[in-house]
Amino acid sequence: MSEPTELKNIVEAALLAAGRPLSLEAIQNLFNEIECPDKKQLRAVLEQLAADYQGRGIEIAEVAGGWRIQVGAACSAWVSRLWDERPARYSRALMETLALVAYRQPITRGEIEDIRGVAVSTNIVKTLMEREWVRVVGHRDVPGRPSLYGTTREFLDYFGLKSLDELPTLAELRDLDEINRELDLNDPDRVTDPEAVAAQDIDAAVAPSDEQDTLAEAEAEAEAEAEAEAEAEAEAEAEAEAEAEAEAEAEAEVGDEQR
Incomplete structure (x- = not known):
């Protein structure tokens, strides 16, 4: 040329x-x-x-x-308004799981659960793999040979990174969190950038253990409440079905007597 x-x-x-x-x-x-x-x-x-x-x-x-x-990052908030659909928002549990994979890879699902203090939903792992942010990179040499998870090149591309060495430090994440809060206060209609959402949740996932324990306890309580509500609903449905069956049997007996 x-x-x-x-x-x-x-x-x-x-x-x-x-x-x-x-x-x-x-x-x-x-x-x-x-x-x-x-x-x-x-x-x-x-x-x-x-x-x-x-x-x-x-x-x-x-x-x-x-x-x-x-x-450019400085213009992304305005450009994003070209689309009616808002960027995908992922649960805190999913982003914490992704953060642990990114910072502590290779890591097993059980190790993630030990750190977070709550079970990792199968849907979370499925979503991360469907997004091609996470993949199986091997198996831990222990009974059961659990899968080891690591991040992918697509993960780096999505978050604008050349390598894992460019992952932000805890101090940088906290600074970004403060900046994002100020921007949100100044512009309530601002569309949150997915990288900012990830940064906030990564900070929580790799926070000191006492902060992690507090987050894990709160999430565990919420999950326990949800399970209790589900069990109560199931019991109510079972009781309603039993009552309906009893009524049907009583009607059948009355019919037999009339014959």
């Missing part, structure tokens, strides 16, 4: 059209063997493009899956 400007334009157009991260190899596949730029040349072009986009509403970022064009 003789013209640097032409190469830059092609790479920019490819990132825009792809709608997903492109690796250096994927970009190289756009060119024939004679004109194909090397990876060093491509990286230089991508870094130049990223610099060109600084301070604008969109940006070019490198994530685990490669390079992509994305909405």
